[in-house]
Amino acid sequence: xxxxxxxEGPLAEADARQLADLLKVLADSxxxxxxxxxxxxxxxxxxxxxxxxxxxLSQPTVSHHLKVLTTAGLLHREQRGVWAYFRVEPEQLAGIxxxxxxxx
Amino acid sequence: xxxxxxxEGPLAEADARQLADLLKVLADSxxxxxxxxxxxxxxxxxxxxxxxxxxxLSQPTVSHHLKVLTTAGLLHREQRGVWAYFRVEPEQLAGIxxxxxxxx
Numbered sequence: 001x002x003x004x005x006x007x008e009g010p011l012a013e014a015d016a017r018q019l020a021d022l023l024k025v026l027a028d029s030x031x032x033x034x035x036x037x038x039x040x041x042x043x044x045x046x047x048x049x050x051x052x053x054x055x056x057l058s059q060p061t062v063s064h065h066l067k068v069l070t071t072a073g074l075l076h077r078e079q080r081g082v083w084a085y086f087r088v089e090p091e092q093l094a095g096i097x098x099x100x101x102x103x104x
Numbered sequence: 105x106x107x108x109x110x111x112e113g114p115l116a117e118a119d120a121r122q123l124a125d126l127l128k129v130l131a132d133s134x135x136x137x138x139x140x141x142x143x144x145x146x147x148x149x150x151x152x153x154x155x156x157x158x159x160x161l162s163q164p165t166v167s168h169h170l171k172v173l174t175t176a177g178l179l180h181r182e183q184r185g186v187w188a189y190f191r192v193e194p195e196q197l198a199g200i201x202x203x204x205x206x207x208x
Binding site (some may be wrong): 006007008009010011013016017018020023024026027028029030031032033035036037039040046054068088092093096097100101102 | 109110112113114115117120121123124125127128130131132133134135136139140141142144157158192194197198200201204205206
């Protein structure tokens, strides 16, 4: 699970790189909107097919962003027939929040 | 203060862009290490001159990163004589954490 709190002592370079890589995945408005659209669906789950129109992006672009989010552990992907279904993985977001905790 | 929670309803494009821009500032290992080095100093404050050696980067590079962090509201900068002193602005980090809150 990502990552040690950045304000609780000097961050090692490897930990800083790991957290930076994860933040880079989040630092994209289309990907943030995808997470938010999926979470807002009934049951917190969405088919890739339901995400193309509200986002206003092409299907390959949406698929690419979904893949990046899934690889980073921010989405869970489940194949059902032709379509893949996605839900937000709260643990990975919680890990990022913990890393950004302000203690003093 | 940045930004609405991403998992509490579909995120507007402007809000998504604002949060993405702020996350881009954080999504850099040198900048994460700078925040962590500054917070770890006695009194949570550091002179720019104290940050060059532990980071192992050139002075212009460190100055650039400090400027980006300050412009984004993640650092507070105070000029004293020749040197600038920096401290972490906890409110901006807290805003990011809130935006990434998982409610369900």
